Amino acid sequence: MVSACGCPDEQHSVAVEVMETQQAYPTKSLDDGSEGLDGVPCATKSTLTKELRLEKLQQLEVDAEIVRGVPLQMTLRKFGKMWRVSPLKMTEEARNNLYKKSVHIDSFDVFLSHTWHTKGRWKVLSLLLQSGLRLALLAWAACVAVMFVLSSNCLLPLPFEYISRFGDGTKLSCGPWCLLGSFIGHGAGLMLAPYAPTFCSQAPMCFLDVASINQTDKELMERGVYGIGGFLSKSKEMRVLWSTPYFTRLWCVFEVAAFRTAKPAGRLAFRPLFVEVGSFMCAACAYFSCFLFMFSIPLGSVVAPLACYAIALVPVYVLIHQLRQNTAVKYQLLHDLKRFDLAAVQSHSDFDRMFVFTAIQAWYGSIEAFTQFVQGPLREELLESGQTTIPLKYILLPLGVMVSLSLDWVVALRCAHVPVDWLLVELLTSCFSFSICWFFVSFKVAVYLCDRCARPVFPGRLDNLQTFALFALFVMMILGGSIGYQSLTGLWAALGVAITAFVLATLVWLKVY
16 A cells, blocks of 8 residues: 555555555456446556566656546545545555545646655644635634624623723723634634635645555556656645655655656645644644633632733643744754665665665666755755744734734723724734734744754753743743733824834844745
């Protein structure tokens, strides 16, 4: 069987050292182009055997008869079931049903390259964010807008009370409705993305080995496995779902080498899984903290105003520790690239090793030349692409959470029928200056420090102190910003702070991106 994305792995783990494992599968006739027992059309027998490909260096030759793709959206349906279950753990019927989902096409929009040695849930999360972010943001805006209109017109209950900074400590009623709308919008947008229709263009057709290569017919499987180079030749983009084991797999390395040879100007997009994992953790932590803050408001009114912040910021400690560990994975991946050694990649088939090494020697001149290519130009290309940091588009997720919480304070003021100046001050300070600009600056500082301090100075339990130091700095920035905007009640002062915060956030954005 093939490892994901055309990265065949060892025969016993995900078996695409196919020849030994194929014997477990029934052989169907390939001579007459008729249908097999399962109803899947059988291809005619190909003369382009793996031995002929090796002998005549035809690793990039296209076997057009078996070029089959599946819509990228379809692979993410049912919570990414295609990705979460290894082919080795599927029944023959299940593998055959996956193959039926693919259709014959002329070329691939995306060739998804990955290894089954990485858990499928991280790949599902990565692809969901990559493909569903736009819908998630649109759904967020729609849901927050609906909740804002309903709650500001007093159509929803406002169960909590807090002391306003305006007037003489007026008590106002508030509710979590915009924050709840934000949560529903983000969640529904991501969950519905695999099922959403595409209005402006067709859904991208991708190569996914478990669906594009027949997993139940040994001859079709062999043609698919050793025809991966041909599939890459018909691909507009190769998207690498990069994880730690990736460059230790023989066939994954072959895919990178083959795509760069077949498509020198083609788009080779590295998508490190830790980027989307880190982005998701940030959004989840933002929700956890904001809901804690909202529901601890009664306690803050009784004990102390800062009690809400103390409770809400507890999850941030966990987030910072996880971000440090996540960043450590990045450095490990870059370190592995710098010390890449083709001779050390894993394979359990001598023929596969000869098949791949012969092709790479023909394409790059020597094994050493390809090794230097991976260690040098390929690594530098990845670093220059900026794909190893959390991009601005993903930062919009936690920013949206913060904005939705601040809109709940605006709702509280509207329902209290306060002067318009108070509403403008709240929008300028809470919504814009703090929730967008200052939070963005604080977030980038925290991510930068997590990156610089990813490796523990003192291993073991003392490493928690290192995390706590970063946590304390982030807390001081957030509390300082919050106390600062809470002290502003004048419109002109609020406008000045908004301009200053915007300039600062812009400078940070220009410096980083």
